[in-house]
Amino acid sequence: MSDTKKFTYYPGCSSQGSGAHLDRSLRAIAPKLGIEMEELEDWNCCGASVGHIEGGRLANTALSGRNLAHAQAQGPQDIITGCAACYLNTYGVAEKIKADVKLRENVNEALGAGGLKYDEDRNVRHACEVIVNEVGLDKVKEAVTNPLTGLKVAGYVGCQTVRPFAETEGGGAYDTFDSPEFLDNFIEACGAEAVEYNPKTACCGGSVAVMKPEKTLHLIKKILDAAKEAEADVIATPCPLCQTNVEMYQDAINKQYGTDFNIPVVFYSQIMAVAFGMDGKKDAALDQNIIKATKLEEKAK
Amino acid sequence: MTVAPPEQSARKYDLGFARWVRDNVNGGSKMSMCMQCGMCSGSCPIGTEMDQGPRKLFMMIRAGMKDEVFNSSTIWNCTSCYNCVVRCPRGVPVTYIIQDLAAKAVELGYVKDVENARFAKAFWWSASKYGRTDERLVTTKYYYSGGLADFFKKGLGNLKIAMGMVKTKRMHIGMPYKVKDTKGLQAILAKAAEIDARESKGGAQ
Numbered sequence: 001m002s003d004t005k006k007f008t009y010y011p012g013c014s015s016q017g018s019g020a021h022l023d024r025s026l027r028a029i030a031p032k033l034g035i036e037m038e039e040l041e042d043w044n045c046c047g048a049s050v051g052h053i054e055g056g057r058l059a060n061t062a063l064s065g066r067n068l069a070h071a072q073a074q075g076p077q078d079i080i081t082g083c084a085a086c087y088l089n090t091y092g093v094a095e096k097i098k099a100d101v102k103l104r105e106n107v108n109e110a111l112g113a114g115g116l117k118y119d120e121d122r123n124v125r126h127a128c129e130v131i132v133n134e135v136g137l138d139k140v141k142e143a144v145t146n147p148l149t150g151l152k153v154a155g156y157v158g159c160q161t162v163r164p165f166a167e168t169e170g171g172g173a174y175d176t177f178d179s180p181e182f183l184d185n186f187i188e189a190c191g192a193e194a195v196e197y198n199p200k201t202a203c204c205g206g207s208v209a210v211m212k213p214e215k216t217l218h219l220i221k222k223i224l225d226a227a228k229e230a231e232a233d234v235i236a237t238p239c240p241l242c243q244t245n246v247e248m249y250q251d252a253i254n255k256q257y258g259t260d261f262n263i264p265v266v267f268y269s270q271i272m273a274v275a276f277g278m279d280g281k282k283d284a285a286l287d288q289n290i291i292k293a294t295k296l297e298e299k300a301k
Numbered sequence: 302m303t304v305a306p307p308e309q310s311a312r313k314y315d316l317g318f319a320r321w322v323r324d325n326v327n328g329g330s331k332m333s334m335c336m337q338c339g340m341c342s343g344s345c346p347i348g349t350e351m352d353q354g355p356r357k358l359f360m361m362i363r364a365g366m367k368d369e370v371f372n373s374s375t376i377w378n379c380t381s382c383y384n385c386v387v388r389c390p391r392g393v394p395v396t397y398i399i400q401d402l403a404a405k406a407v408e409l410g411y412v413k414d415v416e417n418a419r420f421a422k423a424f425w426w427s428a429s430k431y432g433r434t435d436e437r438l439v440t441t442k443y444y445y446s447g448g449l450a451d452f453f454k455k456g457l458g459n460l461k462i463a464m465g466m467v468k469t470k471r472m473h474i475g476m477p478y479k480v481k482d483t484k485g486l487q488a489i490l491a492k493a494a495e496i497d498a499r500e501s502k503g504g505a506q
Contacts, residue, residue, distance in 0.1 A: 013434035016478050018471045042481045044432035049381040053404045053418065054425035057327060059493040063428065066489055106496050113492035114485030163383035177387040203346040203382040211420045215350045215378060248462045290465040
C-alpha cells in the first residue's frame with residue numbers, strides 16, 4: 001500500500017511574493033508527511049477579501065470557479081492550500097455552488113466563455129486540517145529527526161485559518177474557532193516548547209493593515225506583546241498575511257509606541273522543515289524571513 | 302446593476318431600506334434574525350476604528366438610515382476576521398453582510414475617496430488583467446491612487462519594508478506573473494459581470 005495521498009495544490013498569489021517561504025517550506029515537508037502535491041493547472045487569484053468590491057459578486061465567485069474547474073479536470077483528488085484566504089474563498093465557493101443550483105448554472109455559464117466547466121464537486125482543504133486529520137500527529141513526530149529542544153515558540157493562528165470553517169463538518173471539524181490547539185501540537189511534535197500564548201486567534205488587521213496600517217498597529221502590538229511576555233524566541237503562524245503583517249510592521253510599532261520588538265515570525269512549515277532535518281535555506285526558507293529567526297537557524301542542519 | 306434603494310423617508314422606522322438589504326445584499330436575508338445582543342460588536346477586534354459596531358449598523362439599517370450606513374467607516378474597516386460570524390447566536394453572517402454593503406456603496410456611487418475602495422480597484426486591476434495579484438503593482442497603484450503627495454508619503458514610509466521584501470525574494474521583480482490563458486480568464490469575468498447585470502432585480506436596461 002502507498003502511504004502517500006495525492007492532492008491538487010493551490011499555492012495562491014502570495015506564494016509568488018510575500019508568502020514565498022510558506023510555499024517553499026510546504027512543498028519541502030509535504031513528501032515527508034505523505035502528501036503528494038500536484039500544482040493546480042493555470043491557477044488564478046482567489047479574490048482575497050476585496051475582489052467583490054470592484055469586480056462584482058459573480059465575477060469574484062467565478063475566479064474560484066475557474067480554479068475549481070481546473071481542479072476538476074485534473075482529477076478526483078482534493079484540493080489543498082496553505083493560504084488562509086485562498087482556503088476561505090475556494091472552499092466557500094465550492095460549498096456555495098454545491099448548495100445552490102442557480103449559482104452553479106451562472107458560474108458555469110461564465111466559465112463556458114473560457115471553455116471551462118465545473119459540474120462535479122471537489123473538496124477544498126487547508127494544509128493544517130490535512131496534517132491534523134489525514135497525516136496525524138504521530139506521523140509528524142515520526143518525521144522529526146532534529147528535535148528543536150529548548151526553542152520557545154508562540155503559536156499564533158490568526159483568523160481565517162480557523163474561521164469560519166474549522167469547527168464545521170465541511171471544514172474537517174479539526175479544531176475550535178477561539179482557542180485552537182493544532183498549532184501548539186505541531187510545535188510540540190517538533191520537540192519545541194509551545195509557550196502559553198493567549199492571542200492565538202487575535203486579528204492582525206488583515207488587508208486593512210496593508211491599506212491603513214495606522215488603524216491596525218495596535219492589533220499587531222497585542223500579538224507581539226504577548227509573545228514577548230511569554231519570552232518566545234519566535235512566533236509561528238500558518239497564515240501568509242499574518243506572517244507578513246506581524247513581521248514587517250514591528251519597526252512602525254517601535255516608532256509609535258517606543259517599544260523594541262524584533263521578534264522573528266515564521267511559518268509552522270518552516271519549523272517542521274528544520275525539525276525534519278531538512279536544509280535551513282533550500283527547504284525551510286529561513287533566508288526569506290526579514291527578521292532572522294536566529295535560534296531556529298542555529299538548529300537547522 | 303442593483304436596483305437603487307428607496308429614498309430615505311422622514312418616518313423614523315421605515316422598513317424600506319431593511320427590505321432592500323434583505324433582497325439585495327449577500328446574507329441580507331438573515332438580517333431579520335438579529336436580536337441586537339451585541340455579540341458581534343463585542344467580538345470585533347477593530348470596533349474602535351469604526352463609526353459604529355455591527356450591532357448599531359444593523360439597527361441603522363432597520364431605522365432606514367441608508368445614507369449614514371453607506372457613508373459609515375464600519376463597512377470599510379472590517380478586517381474579515383469572522384469572529385462575529387462564528388459567535389452570532391442567531392446565525393447572522395455579519396462579515397459577509399458588511400463586505401457586501403461595501404461593494405454596494407461603491408456600486409451606488411456613495412464612495413468618493415475611500416482608501417479601501419481605491420485599494421480594491423488596484424487589486425481587481427491586477428487580478429482581472431493578469432489573473433494573479435502582483436503585490437508590488439497593487440500596492441504601488443494603490444499608493445499612487447491617493448495623489449502624488451500620498452504616493453510619496455506611503456511609498457517612502459514603506460521603503461524599508463519594500464527593500465526587505467526584495468532582499469528576501471518576497472517581492473517579485475520583473476514582468477508580472479500571469480495565468481497562461483489571460484484571454485479565457487477575462488472572457489469568464491466579462492461574462493460573469495454580464496450575468497450579474499442580467500440577474501439583478503430590476504437591473505434590466
